[in-house]
Amino acid sequence: MEENKKVLLSVENLDVVFKQNGNEFKAIDNVSFNVYEGETLALVGESGSGKTTIGRAIVRINPCTNGAIYYRGEKISGKLSHEKDREVVRKIQMIFQDPAASLNERATIEYIISEGLYNFHLYENEEDRMAKINRAIDDVGLLPEHLTRYPHEFSGGQRQRVGIARSIVMEPEFIIADEPISALDVSIRAQVLNLLKKFQRERGLTYLFIAHDLSVVRFISDRIIVLYKGRIMEVAETEELFHHPMHPYTRSLLSAIPIPDPLIEKKKKTFVYDPEKMHDYSKEEPALADIGHGHLVFGSPSEIEKYKAKRER
Amino acid sequence: MSENAKRDVLLSLKDVEVKFNVRGRYLTAIRGVSLDIYDGESLAIVGESGSGKSVLTKTFSGMLDSNGTISAGSITLYDKALSDSEIDLTNLKKASEWQKIRGRRIATVFQDPMTSLNPILTIGKQMCMVIEKHQRCSGEEAKARAIDIMRKVGIDNPEKRFDDYPFMYSGGMRQRIVIAIALSCRPKILICDEPTTALDVTIQTQILDLIKELQRELDFTVVYITHDLGVVANVAERVAVLYAGQIVEIGTVEEIFFDPRHPYTWALLSSLPQLSVKGEDMYSIAGTPPSLYNKITGDAFAPRNKYAMAIDTVAEPPMFKVSETHYAKTWLLDPRAPKVEPPENIRNLHEKMLAGYVDYSEEDY
Numbered sequence: 001m002e003e004n005k006k007v008l009l010s011v012e013n014l015d016v017v018f019k020q021n022g023n024e025f026k027a028i029d030n031v032s033f034n035v036y037e038g039e040t041l042a043l044v045g046e047s048g049s050g051k052t053t054i055g056r057a058i059v060r061i062n063p064c065t066n067g068a069i070y071y072r073g074e075k076i077s078g079k080l081s082h083e084k085d086r087e088v089v090r091k092i093q094m095i096f097q098d099p100a101a102s103l104n105e106r107a108t109i110e111y112i113i114s115e116g117l118y119n120f121h122l123y124e125n126e127e128d129r130m131a132k133i134n135r136a137i138d139d140v141g142l143l144p145e146h147l148t149r150y151p152h153e154f155s156g157g158q159r160q161r162v163g164i165a166r167s168i169v170m171e172p173e174f175i176i177a178d179e180p181i182s183a184l185d186v187s188i189r190a191q192v193l194n195l196l197k198k199f200q201r202e203r204g205l206t207y208l209f210i211a212h213d214l215s216v217v218r219f220i221s222d223r224i225i226v227l228y229k230g231r232i233m234e235v236a237e238t239e240e241l242f243h244h245p246m247h248p249y250t251r252s253l254l255s256a257i258p259i260p261d262p263l264i265e266k267k268k269k270t271f272v273y274d275p276e277k278m279h280d281y282s283k284e285e286p287a288l289a290d291i292g293h294g295h296l297v298f299g300s301p302s303e304i305e306k307y308k309a310k311r312e313r
Numbered sequence: 314m315s316e317n318a319k320r321d322v323l324l325s326l327k328d329v330e331v332k333f334n335v336r337g338r339y340l341t342a343i344r345g346v347s348l349d350i351y352d353g354e355s356l357a358i359v360g361e362s363g364s365g366k367s368v369l370t371k372t373f374s375g376m377l378d379s380n381g382t383i384s385a386g387s388i389t390l391y392d393k394a395l396s397d398s399e400i401d402l403t404n405l406k407k408a409s410e411w412q413k414i415r416g417r418r419i420a421t422v423f424q425d426p427m428t429s430l431n432p433i434l435t436i437g438k439q440m441c442m443v444i445e446k447h448q449r450c451s452g453e454e455a456k457a458r459a460i461d462i463m464r465k466v467g468i469d470n471p472e473k474r475f476d477d478y479p480f481m482y483s484g485g486m487r488q489r490i491v492i493a494i495a496l497s498c499r500p501k502i503l504i505c506d507e508p509t510t511a512l513d514v515t516i517q518t519q520i521l522d523l524i525k526e527l528q529r530e531l532d533f534t535v536v537y538i539t540h541d542l543g544v545v546a547n548v549a550e551r552v553a554v555l556y557a558g559q560i561v562e563i564g565t566v567e568e569i570f571f572d573p574r575h576p577y578t579w580a581l582l583s584s585l586p587q588l589s590v591k592g593e594d595m596y597s598i599a600g601t602p603p604s605l606y607n608k609i610t611g612d613a614f615a616p617r618n619k620y621a622m623a624i625d626t627v628a629e630p631p632m633f634k635v636s637e638t639h640y641a642k643t644w645l646l647d648p649r650a651p652k653v654e655p656p657e658n659i660r661n662l663h664e665k666m667l668a669g670y671v672d673y674s675e676e677d678y
Contacts (some may be wrong), residue, residue: 190597255673258543
């Protein structure tokens with residue numbers, strides 16, 4: 001089914017290396033994946049797995065050490081022309097985890113939402129700008145009277161709506177949402193997720209959804225990439241991954257999700273990932289390989305054979 | 314839980330009300346809570362932010378912010394090991410009086426282990442400080458005890474890691490140390506305020522298992538504060554649901570998950586992502602909680618409750634008894650109320666969860 005989908009963004013052999021005091025740390029190690037138009041792709045993994053680093057490499061906050069990133073076939077990593085740079089900034093927007101920390105607390109909501117429009121002159125006149133702002137405010141369920149207020153006057157959920165409004169007003173095609181709901185309460189979480197889904201339906205947006213809460217990821221995403229220590233361990237469509245996780249790390253991650261049912265949860269056994277004991281890479285080199293069903297797993301040739309057999313059973 | 318009939322009451326809150334003075338205006342954060350906490354049990358307090366979960370436990374850990382006061386009610390701690398076997402904690406005013414309780418009888422583990430540890434002191438130093446202060450022992454002995462506890466909470470090679478600083482530990486290891494410090498004085502009650510929210514899921518399970526294991530071994534009571542119903546299902550024997558500063562429903566964990574009676578509990582369960590259907594909107598509770606600056610008449614949840622009746626806007630419902638262990642504060646339980654079934658999506662919750670459950674620890678799933 002992937003053949004008839006259009007590739008929007010493609011990450012090829014990406015390495016991100018951080019240098020500090022002469023020490024090198026490879027945060028991202030040879031990561032390649034495609035994002036298809038209109039889909040929601042989730043990046044999951046524990047803290048330190050590199051999921052945020054990948055998101056930040058795409059919007060060029062973190063430079064790529066090796067490899068390249070292509071958007072609609074054109075390279076957007078490394079040095080770009082001024083026009084290209086502006087185009088990419090406008091089309092790829094980001095929503096951050098902590099809405100309190102990502103909004104300028106000295107600016108009114110009107111200014112925060114307008115800032116992108118000002119920077120890119122995306123309005124014909126004052127009237128047009130206000131019309132755009134009012135539409136964005138209305139889309140995220142805030143009221144016109146909120147425009148003159150400051151971020152601290154809002155609740156966490158409302159602030160995240162402001163964060164969404166200011167990215168939506170740029171009319172982006174691709175949104176990177178970095179843990180957009182982790183700081184929110186259960187009931188508000190649902191409202192924000194529904195809002196993101198609504199925009200996707202209405203405008204055909206593509207999302208890269210970075211999260212660690214797998215029960216929410218299961219609900220919102222079409223495909224999932226599992227990261228561990230800067231490498232891709234497994235890629236599959238959401239239900240395929242939840243029903244047939246192959247890599248032991250994915251299994252450990254899925255088995256740790258708490259089930260909101262005391263009868264199941266109190267008896268549940270978790271599966272623990274122990275890379276030292278579970279893999280023997282002394283003779284064979286591991287790599288990401290296709291096991292069918294649009295499902296990629298990281299492993300040595302003999303492991304991949306085992307995974308294939310297990311998947312077909 | 315029927316075992317509670319045999320267990321002794323350790324802490325008893327009666328009609329507790331907490332007010333905060335916020336720039337001259339009064340906010341009533343806790344509006345008349347009565348709750349018995351039993352010796353050795355695991356109680357979870359759930360609710361959304363601002364419902365008063367943390368404030369409620371701070372009334373008995375002596376950590377209320379300075380602008381907050383317990384304006385009504387009593388909190389009695391029963392403990393035979395104390396010189397007075399019954400102490401009303403609301404009478405404690407001086408810091409020196411609290412020091413006999415806080416840490417020694419009632420200890421707290423907070424959400425973020427980085428902020429509860431001192432970044433410029435070694436782990437060992439911080440542990441010894443607590444042990445020396447509360448157990449009156451010398452340096453060498455305190456160190457031996459600290460290393461013993463570190464081993465107990467699962468720190469490998471404790472002798473070597475004793476002189477490490479907090480930043481050299483991972484998040485999960487830091488939380489283990491915080492738990493070790495909290496337990497070093499053998500408290501009767503351990504309050505865990507969102508103990509795993511800042512941690513990864515795989516680490517979360519380990520920390521919860523550790524608390525449960527230590528509870529079995531050292532026999533203390535745990536009060537969990539959390540908004541994650543998955544964590545509640547894992548750890549709790551009893552659950553209290555808090556809304557706008559009141560307990561709206563309390564019962565055993567099975568009663569709350571499989572036989573909930575309060576519309577707010579229904580709404581909380583309906584918000585579970587596991588119950589959402591892909592392609593449809595996720596359930597969300599309409600509206601926002603009421604402002605606690607104003608006096609609330611009737612049922613605080615009524616404006617957001619589609620099952621609300623005329624009486625809900627006029628009179629506050631009492632606690633209705635459902636079973637020996639199960640109470641709910643809603644007029645729907647009044648004999649005169651029309652019969653209302655819980656929403657379809659949370660009926661047969663266990664069957665629904667079981668249907669979607671895969672045991673990943675088995676080789677064949």
